[in-house]
Amino acid sequence: MAAAACIQTASVGHFGCQIGLKQRLGGQYAALPMLRKKDLESSKALPSWSRSLSDTAAFAVPYKHPSPLTQTSSRSVVPKVAAAAPAPSANEKIKIGINGFGRIGRLVLRAALARDDVQVVAINDPFIAPDYMAYMFKYDSTHGPYKGEVTAANGLFSVDGENIAVHQSKDPSEIPWGEAGAQFVVESTGVFTTKEKAETHLKGGAEYVVISAPSSNAPMYVMGVNEDKFDPSEKIVSNASCTTNCLAPLAKVIHENFGIAEGLMSTVHATTATQKTVDGPSSKDWRGGRGAGQNIIPSSTGAAKAVGKVLPELNGKLTGMSFRVPTADVSVVDLTVKLERPASYDDIKAAIKKASEDELHGILGYTEDDVVSADFIGDERSSIFDAKAGIALNDSFVKLVSWYDNEWGYSNRVVDLVVHMARAVAKAK
Structure with missing residues (x-):
């Protein structure tokens, strides 16, 4: 997503869904990207510190699924290497810092x-x-106002009674x-997207960094696809793009069941903040x-090629492009593939539906309703397959359609990846 109109690069889709830091920095920085969640494992299977179901701190609010989202500010200076954040103890929330308060x-x-x-502490x-x-967090033209208490006074930002540094x-x-x-930092400026740039967060005491954008050299993970490959020794990782998060789970199901010989992807992508009014x-x-x-603006995207990074068996088999359209949120992937093993469209639908109810529940969705894009605003799943929108030319050549809230769905995947990493780190100790 390189250029100003949210042109996507490495594996884009969400890249550019942030606010325009580029103008504010006189072109020195790129625009901030703004860019459902995989069911949590049984709490009994988790490390005790990652289970805090009884914790009723004001920071937590009731979760509704899926629905629309019903201190000082002076420059911080620390020594070259600060003390690392302490590891979470029993019943303690995973503490997160956010760099870049864009979309x-x-x-x-x-x-x-x-x-x-989890708890955002800084x-x-x-x-x-x-x-x-506080104002930007409380009021959102797309997802609606935050329903809790948001205040700012004396240089402090407070949400539901909890101060955030x-x-x-x-x-x-x-x-x-x-x-x-x-312990974990979400790097969401869209600026520090390489390992070398993102690892500077470690000097301030963070232990791990999740880049909320494609990265040219950081390991890339997509929840539901390859997160199990994460190694706790990897301090800097990428959550890929929102489009890759939509495409990869769908491609995984199709490839595992029928084989993908080759394919082309188009994403019809909502407007993002890097575009011009x-x-x-x-x-x-x-x-x-x-x-x-x-x-309607044709654009490049590396989202399809990036699938080959998270699913190596598809490396070189997929490529694609993007069309930017004048809607505020929700995008849709059109994946056209040649199958290695012939299958009827009904067989394909059945395989996707099964995966959406089983191993990819909460990541991949399935619908046979007559839906349109606005129906998915506030849907936290990565990819929702539209069974009625797809079509097959024959048993070997098929077009598949899948929706995604390129803002909210992706943001939930970022948090999911942080939690997955924290569990892996705790297990390795």
Whole structure:
């Protein structure tokens, strides 16, 4: 997603769903991306510190599934290497820091508040003061206002009575994550997307970083697809893009059941904050500079190719492109594949439905309703297969359609990945 119009690169889709830091930094930084959740394992199977069902801290709010989302701010300076955040103890929540309070950052906080096993303890954004941070978090034109209590006073940001440390450092190495107890950092600026850039968070005391964007060299994980390959020795990882999170679970089911010989993907993608409201300069992507509300804009994307990184057996078998359309949220993947083993469309539907009710429940959905994009605003699943929208030319050549809330679904996957990593780390100790 490289250029200004949310052109997607490595495996994009959500990339660019953030706010425009590019303008605020005079072009030095790229735009902040803003970009359902896999059922949690039985609490009895989890480490005791990752189970806090009895914890009734104000930070947790009731979870509704699926429905629309019904301190000082001075620059932080710390020593070159700060003390690491302490490991969670029994019944303690997994503590998270967020760098970049754009679309993704704010929705990651909402997603975290809907759970009882994680807690956001610190936020860093050099361009947003605590009072404006509270306003942007409370009011959302797409997902609706946050229903809890959100306040800001005396340089502090508070949600449901719990204070969140706020910092305004442009240099990740200067953010004192360790002081706040943040073991995991969600890197959601869209700027520090390589291992080398993201690992500077470790100097402030963080132990692990999850990049909420595709990365050129960090290990990439998609929940429901390859998260089991995570190694606790990997300190910097990527959650891929929202489009890859939609495509990969669907491709996995099709390949495991029928084999994918080759395929092409198109994503019809909602507008994101990096696009222009009216025609404007975009030297790297001329079409991307055209008015987002007036046009359907063809764009590049690496989302399909990135599937080969999380499913190596599909490496080189998929590629694709994107169309940016003038809707605020929810996108849809069109996957056209040639099958290795012939199957009727009914057979394909049955395989996807089974997976959606079994191993991919909460990640992959299935519907036979006459749905449209607005019906998926606030749906936290990664990919919802539309059985009525697909079509087969014959038993070997088929078009499959799957919806995704490119903002809310992806943000939930970020939190899911953090929790999965925390469990793996605890198990390895």
